[in-house]
Amino acid sequence: MSEPHRYDIPKILEQMRADYWHSLETVVQDDLDDLTDYMVVVFGTQRFGLPAAACREVLKVPRIVRVPRLPPHLPGIINLRGEIVAVTDLRPLLQLVAAPPTAAFRLVVVAAGSLRTALLVERVEGLCTISARAVEAMTEGATHGAADLFHGKLEDAGGLLLLDVGRLLARPDMVIDQKRVASDADE
Numbered sequence: 001m002s003e004p005h006r007y008d009i010p011k012i013l014e015q016m017r018a019d020y021w022h023s024l025e026t027v028v029q030d031d032l033d034d035l036t037d038y039m040v041v042v043f044g045t046q047r048f049g050l051p052a053a054a055c056r057e058v059l060k061v062p063r064i065v066r067v068p069r070l071p072p073h074l075p076g077i078i079n080l081r082g083e084i085v086a087v088t089d090l091r092p093l094l095q096l097v098a099a100p101p102t103a104a105f106r107l108v109v110v111a112a113g114s115l116r117t118a119l120l121v122e123r124v125e126g127l128c129t130i131s132a133r134a135v136e137a138m139t140e141g142a143t144h145g146a147a148d149l150f151h152g153k154l155e156d157a158g159g160l161l162l163l164d165v166g167r168l169l170a171r172p173d174m175v176i177d178q179k180r181v182a183s184d185a186d187e
Contacts (some may be wrong), residue, residue, distance in 0.1 A: 034132050040125040043096050047160050054165040056109040058124055061101055078118060089120045115169040
């Protein structure tokens with residue numbers, strides 16, 4: 001009769017334990033790579049997500065200095081600790097009703113590369129973490145006039161539209177052409 005095969009039980013258990021912990025670490029890392037934090041801001045009943053990495057700070061609305069001949073989505077400028085920053089009101093760009101700002105309004109300073117602006121928002125709701133797998137692409141031929149500003153939407157979070165700050169700041173109508181403003185003033 002042949003001798004029974006001997007197993008090294010402690011070695012097998014140690015290998016199983018190592019495989020188990022390695023699989024957990026891999027799953028956790030994959031999940032973390034898939035997550036992005038967004039600051040949720042509100043205009044009326046519509047909610048928008050700004051990538052938290054692009055948000056620099058949230059401020060109470062200080063005195064906004066009006067600049068003549070700027071488009072409606074650029075209501076003026078503010079002095080932010082000695083730096084002049086343009087204020088952007090997204091409501092005209094997003095075709096939303098633009099009521100005068102109240103004490104509840106906030107400015108969210110956002111940046112993409114060297115470009116920076118202070119977004120005028122009705123309310124900051126908070127931060128949320130969103131999995132890239134949960135983001136739905138914007139529908140081709142979306143009827144929204146500023147559909148190019150969004151990189152996706154999240155239906156299960158109460159209709160959250162995710163803004164692309166880089167695209168917003170790169171739009172030609174976001175750049176103040178000082179020569180054009182000066183020539184308009186001369187006319």
